[in-house]
Amino acid sequence: MIDRPIYINQLIKFKDKDLIKIITGIRRCGKSTLMELFKKYLIKNGIDNSQIISINLEDLRFNFIKNYMDLYNYINEILVEDKKNYVFIDEIQIIHEFQKVVDSLYLNKNVDIYITGSNAKLLSSELSTLLAGRYIEIKMLPLSFKEFLSTKTDSTDLEEVYNEYISFGSFPYTTFLEEDEIGKYLGTLFNDMIIKDVMIRKGISDEAMLRSITNFALDNIGNLLSSNNISNTMTSNGRVINVRTVEKYLDGLRESFFLYKASRYDIKGKQYLKTGEKYYVSDLGIRYFILGRKVGDRGHILENVVFLELLRRGYDVYIGKIDENEVDFVAINSNGKTYIQVCETLKSNDNEIIKRELNSLKKINDNYSKIILTLDKMPVSNEEGIIIKNALEWLKE
Numbered sequence: 597m598i599d600r601p602i603y604i605n606q607l608i609k610f611k612d613k614d615l616i617k618i619i620t621g622i623r624r625c626g627k628s629t630l631m632e633l634f635k636k637y638l639i640k641n642g643i644d645n646s647q648i649i650s651i652n653l654e655d656l657r658f659n660f661i662k663n664y665m666d667l668y669n670y671i672n673e674i675l676v677e678d679k680k681n682y683v684f685i686d687e688i689q690i691i692h693e694f695q696k697v698v699d700s701l702y703l704n705k706n707v708d709i710y711i712t713g714s715n716a717k718l719l720s721s722e723l724s725t726l727l728a729g730r731y732i733e734i735k736m737l738p739l740s741f742k743e744f745l746s747t748k749t750d751s752t753d754l755e756e757v758y759n760e761y762i763s764f765g766s767f768p769y770t771t772f773l774e775e776d777e778i779g780k781y782l783g784t785l786f787n788d789m790i791i792k793d794v795m796i797r798k799g800i801s802d803e804a805m806l807r808s809i810t811n812f813a814l815d816n817i818g819n820l821l822s823s824n825n826i827s828n829t830m831t832s833n834g835r836v837i838n839v840r841t842v843e844k845y846l847d848g849l850r851e852s853f854f855l856y857k858a859s860r861y862d863i864k865g866k867q868y869l870k871t872g873e874k875y876y877v878s879d880l881g882i883r884y885f886i887l888g889r890k891v892g893d894r895g896h897i898l899e900n901v902v903f904l905e906l907l908r909r910g911y912d913v914y915i916g917k918i919d920e921n922e923v924d925f926v927a928i929n930s931n932g933k934t935y936i937q938v939c940e941t942l943k944s945n946d947n948e949i950i951k952r953e954l955n956s957l958k959k960i961n962d963n964y965s966k967i968i969l970t971l972d973k974m975p976v977s978n979e980e981g982i983i984i985k986n987a988l989e990w991l992k993e
Contacts, residue, residue, distance in 0.1 A: 597629050598739070598747060598768050602908060606734050607634045612680065612708055616698060616727060619712040621736030622853035622878045623793065624785055626768045627712040628652065630736065631684045634710070638682060647679050652686040661691070668697045681707050689713045695726050702730060715797060716851040738766035738879050740908055741901065741991040747771040754988040755971075762897050763889070765881015782885045793852035798844060805830070805837060809845045813855060813875050814883045818896035820872045820915075846875075853878055858903065861914035861926045863935075863960055874915055876900045894971075895940040898987060899924060902938050902969060905991055921956040933964040938987070942970050950979075957982050 603619075607630070610617055619627045635648055649671055651658055661667050667685075675681050683701060688694045688711045701707045744761050745751045764770050764778050773781055790806060800806055812826060823842040830837045849855040856876045860869040877883050880897060906913045906927045916923030916935060925936040935957055942950040957966040958980065969987040976985045 597633060598626070598743060598771065600626060600630055600633065600743065602740070602743075603630050603734060603736055604633055604637065606732075607710070608637065610732055611638075613732075614705075614730075616702055616731040617708075617710045617734065618731050619710070619734045619736055620716065620853070621712075621714065622738065623714040623789060624767050624769065625736050625738045625853075625878075627714070627736055628686050629768065631686065631710060631712065635682075635684065643680075643682065647676050648682050648684070649674060650684045650686075653690040654687050664691050664693045664697045667691055667694070668700060671697070671701065675704070675707070677706075679706065683707055683709050685709075685711045687712060687714060689715050689717065699726055702727075714793060714852065716853065717797075735907070737904055737908055739768055739771075740766070740905060741988070742993075744771070745992065754992075758988055762880045762901065763884050765879045765884070767879060767881065770881065778881070779885055782879075782882050786882050786885070789852055789854055793854070794845075794848035797851070798848040800845065800848065805835060806845055806848075808835060809837075809842060810849060810854075811886060813846070813849070814877055814887055817876050817883070818874060818899045821875055822872060856903070856907070858913055858915050858925075860917055863916050863918040863923065863926065868914070869917065872915075876903045878904070895938070898940055898969075898971060899938045901991070902936065902987065906936075916956075918956060918959045921959060923956050923960070933962075935960055935964060935966045937968045939968060939970050941972050942968070942984070943972060954979055954982060 607617060619630060621627055631650070635650065638648060639645065651661070651667070651671075653661065661670060671683060688698075691697070698709060698711065701709055739747075741758065741761055744766055745754075745757055748757055751757055764775070765782060767782070767785065770778050770781060790803070790810070794800060794806060795803060808830065809826060812829065813821070823839045823846065826842045827837055827839045830842075846855070850857060854877065856878065858874045858876065860872050861867075862869055877900060880900060903913055903925065906925060911927035911929050911934070914926045914928070916926040923935050924938045927934040927936060937953045937957060939949065939953050942953065944950075953968050957968070960966065966982045968982060968984045969990055970984065971987055974984070974986060976983060978984070
């Protein structure tokens with residue numbers, strides 16, 4: 597198993613706290629493995645096996661659990677009295693009205709609850725209202741570049757590892773497969789996501805249209821998109837679809853954690869904008885499997901990698917707008933903001949590229965950090981307070 601310190605440390609931090617721990621993320625990103633790692637931590641630190649109750653609702657051994665009462669009765673019958681019980685439930689959204697079980701178990705002070713789900717509706721408004729103030733969400737992603745790097749016996753050539761990372765993807769299990777096996781694995785995984793996580797859950801019947809919209813979004817990572825222009829493009833290609841249906845499909849892809857949306861932020865006006873957004877994919881290996889590597893899209897691929905890394909580091913991430921210029925990312929957390937431009941290379945004969953990237957950041961009149969990330973091999977430099985650094989070194993931090 598690959599160590600996932602970013603996430604395991606969060607579980608350790610919240611152990612025995614009066615909070616339900618909810619781990620969310622795309623299927624096969626490592627949620628079940630994370631719970632196994634944490635169970636090992638518990639046993640290593642004196643918790644007896646009898647105090648650990650573990651249920652994977654996708655496992656046929658638990659096929660007898662048909663509804664929320666079956667789930668509650670099974671857990672309730674095997675709780676150890678007078679000791680802390682650690683209850684782990686994998687893919688809990690399979691059970692209709694599962695929140696009733698979670699709420700009831702929460703009332704038992706001898707129970708520490710950990711649940712996973714691969715759909716964002718796990719935290720729907722209904723559940724959020726029922727459990728308000730009583731849960732912590734741990735948002736899990738596939739392997740970061742640093743985690744992927746840790747699986748390599750030889751990690752000296754960062755560029756070579758990065759090319760593998762964006763080609764073969766970041767799902768943990770791909771690191772145990774041969775190169776010719778990875779495509780089949782990703783294909784099966786993608787089909788499962790499309791059928792189980794989007795079509796069935798959203799009641800979508802037109803699989804061909806869903807795949808077309810998915811391909812369009814993947815082909816346009818890092819570009820400003822709207823439901824309206826997707827609808828217009830599909831219609832002009834002979835596939836009539838209205839804006840509301842496009843939004844339904846995009847919602848399904850986002851709820852399954854396959855796509856992430858970044859909205860726009862007006863830096864000068866300090867307000868969030870309702871129009872225009874960008875989409876990024878949770879795993880570039882699937883994108884490569886579906887589209888192949890296109891000439892000229894390495895900049896957008898790097899942008900995608902940086903976006904996901906900012907999410908891992910706990911930022912809310914927006915697309916920045918300052919006058920008529922764009923800042924790739926405005927990353928916001930409790931400590932303030934960081935402005936980031938992402939550029940595959942800053943090298944050009946007339947230095948126009950670096951001027952353009954610098955100018956957008958120079959227009960920002962505050963004292964928050966401003967960074968340009970590039971794949972150019974270069975030492976960290978500073979241009980009028982703007983830090984320029986190699987993106988792969990930044991990803992290793």
